[in-house]
Ligand SMILES: Nc1ncnc2c1ncn2[C@@H]1O[C@H](COP(=O)(O)OP(=O)(O)OP(=O)(O)O)[C@@H](O)[C@H]1O
């Protein structure tokens with residue numbers, strides 16, 4: 001598959017008053033055309049710096065950013081501005097112009113690329129319709145909810161028909177329901193318009209829901225990269241494990257217990273089915289099954305809460321009864 | 330009491346207040362407009378070339394900042410005297426209301442520049458960054474982001490600048506100019522007619538109040554953030 005962006009040996013060092021801060025070190029990522037690529041990491045890992053290097057809001061100290069075949073670092077200022085027209089960005093804080101209406105905000109990128117006013121307005125209306133905000137075109141940002149603001153920002157980002165959409169913590173300021181709807185919108189944009197999307201987040205559920213591949217950034221380095229499925233089921237780096245399961249207590253505070261007692265009837269392959277379907281590792285602590293296959297099995301749950309959720313969903317689907325218990329060995 | 334106000338409210342004096350109000354407004358409005366003509370570009374350059382600005386340019390910023398500070402630290406009365414040769418060149422005479430505009434503008438422009446600079450620096454960094462990510466040129470950012478986003482704050486700054494300039498207008502009498510302030514000083518200090526001084530000052534206070542009020546409500550009306 002063709003690569004739309006190639007980040008090669010990227011290094012970014014900040015000159016701080018306290019000395020040099022290495023924010024990114026030897027980052028290599030190839031982003032494929034049409035995919036949704038997630039970049040996840042804990043706070044301060046360097047995610048924002050990385051995404052800002054992709055459109056050169058931050059100039060890399062070393063390395064190359066190849067976008068659509070051209071090395072951005074080697075472009076003249078004019079060429080770089082032109083390249084940015086095909087690479088849009090949305091932000092955690094939305095960053096809409098406060099003195100412009102929703103419609104005028106969407107018109108902004110068209111104005112700066114010299115699209116005639118009436119044409120820009122028409123295009124902006126189309127985009128507001130796409131994000132479901134047609135009736136809010138005259139509202140100022142202060143008259144919109146967070147989710148609506150992000151929709152306007154997305155419409156604005158799409159105005160110049162970009163090839164890539166960069167999202168820096170685009171849902172981090174939103175509640176779960178709104179996050180859900182924005183993620184659905186992004187998926188829809190990816191599928192219908194073929195826009196490559198790069199999602200920066202510190203939330204695994206965002207990655208799990210919309211990304212195809214991901215890279216885990218920890219302390220300025222990429223510590224893990226691959227298909228979301230693979231990384232989720234077989235996390236190798238410590239940072240990935242930590243992101244998958246922020247703290248053990250988080251799992252238990254969900255009302256979850258550490259073990260699951262499953263009642264089986266005659267389903268001989270139940271355990272292997274669970275493992276295969278949910279891509280989780282399980283440990284059988286004890287089993288009490290009679291010759292007909294009836295009985296109970298006590299399983300140690302994996303540490304990853306999303307894996308636990310998958311297991312429970314699988315059991316619920318098949319109407320297999322279970323109860324959560326604490327294991328006192 | 331009646332006596333006290335008799336001359337102060339004579340027909341002749343009322344006519345004088347009338348013309349003084351017009352002269353005061355003329356001096357204030359014209360010099361504010363000219364101060365902004367100079368101050369806005371200066372303020373923009375100061376904020377844009379700042380190290381956190383959209384186009385950092387340290388030498389320009391330092392030199393301009395220094396000049397502005399020097400001009401701002403010269404007391405107005407002294408500036409008035411120092412500007413006399415320049416006034417002569419620009420206006421053709423060193424005296425009168427129009428001649429007085431030169432030192433007024435000279436003193437207000439750097440003040441306005443600093444106000445414009447601080448209004449622009451208040452603009453949300455994120456919004457500027459968004460505009461940059463869309464490939465805006467620096468000029469587009471100035472015209473389409475910085476100035477429109479700073480508009481409410483710029484309007485308030487305008488009202489403050491006008492009030493400050495108004496506060497300097499009594500000194501017009503030093504160069505043979507007139508206006509409410511000059512009248513107040515003339516009659517209050519030299520001719521000892523305190524009633525006239527009070528009435529002229531009252532008009533000044535009313536003008537300041539109106540300017541402030543108009544400025545504030547205009548700013549509130551244009552501001553879409555609330
Ligand atoms: N302009 C700057 N000057 C100096 N240091 C910086 C600058 N920007 C970022 N850094 C440093 O680089 C590192 C990475 O910062 P970055 O903002 O990329 O982290 P992040 O992963 O986006 O974190 P968060 O999840 O909190 O947004 C941090 O140590 C930060 O202090």
Ligand SMILES: [Mg+2]
Nearest residue numbers: 047048049169
């Ligand atoms: Mg960040």
